[in-house]
Amino acid sequence: MFAFQIYGKDGSHLMQADIPFPEAQRDHLYKRSGELARLENPIYLLLIAGETDPVRLSDLMSLCELRKTDLYQEVMTTVAITRQLAIGVQGQSCLGALTINRGGRDFTPEEQALAGMLGPHIATAFETDLIINSLKPPKQKVQATDFGALRRLGLTRREAEVMMWLMEGKRDGEIAIILNASVRTVSHHVGVILGKLRVETRTAAVAAVLKLIGD
Numbered sequence: 001m002f003a004f005q006i007y008g009k010d011g012s013h014l015m016q017a018d019i020p021f022p023e024a025q026r027d028h029l030y031k032r033s034g035e036l037a038r039l040e041n042p043i044y045l046l047l048i049a050g051e052t053d054p055v056r057l058s059d060l061m062s063l064c065e066l067r068k069t070d071l072y073q074e075v076m077t078t079v080a081i082t083r084q085l086a087i088g089v090q091g092q093s094c095l096g097a098l099t100i101n102r103g104g105r106d107f108t109p110e111e112q113a114l115a116g117m118l119g120p121h122i123a124t125a126f127e128t129d130l131i132i133n134s135l136k137p138p139k140q141k142v143q144a145t146d147f148g149a150l151r152r153l154g155l156t157r158r159e160a161e162v163m164m165w166l167m168e169g170k171r172d173g174e175i176a177i178i179l180n181a182s183v184r185t186v187s188h189h190v191g192v193i194l195g196k197l198r199v200e201t202r203t204a205a206v207a208a209v210l211k212l213i214g215d
Contacts, residue, residue, distance in 0.1 A: 001079065005034060006096035006177075007047075014177045018184065019079055019101065029075055030180040036071035043086045047095050052123060054115035057084040058106050076101075083107060087119045089126040098122055149213045154196050162189040167206050 003017035013034035042060040080103040150160035165175045
């Protein structure tokens, strides 16, 4: 199971993951994961210190110590996670890590070495994305009135939120980070939206919404 968590220097937290948290608890668990990792996961302290080499959680605390934390009791036990391998990334205004999570056996030194080979590519992709986003001109935000209009088209609250960001040109991965949801969940919402609007593509969905709202 993978998770990509970003911590802003302003205290913000964004998370994108394929961890199968229960749907009803997902948003809460994403938030708690960010809060508790700051307080209880020793990997976070290494990130603060600028560490980017892959590190195993088991090298920093025993399984017995982990099981005593709220991070384990509230978050990790919901999906039977006991082992974690983290690859840190650094930015001028934020830091974060790609974590590989699983239960059962720990990560081997060979797996840690493979993660080390992957690390520079993850860092490059992360830095490139930060640069691209910093160069993008700010887009006008969708007005609150549009949200009500989307609901009147038959979309649920969550579908309306996803549709709003589709209208801003966001991709599923970006929407997942913004809404603290999984990419799989966002893609599902997009599929439902297309069905309700009776269109086949996202571009057609945006065009249809603009036309319906305009009418």
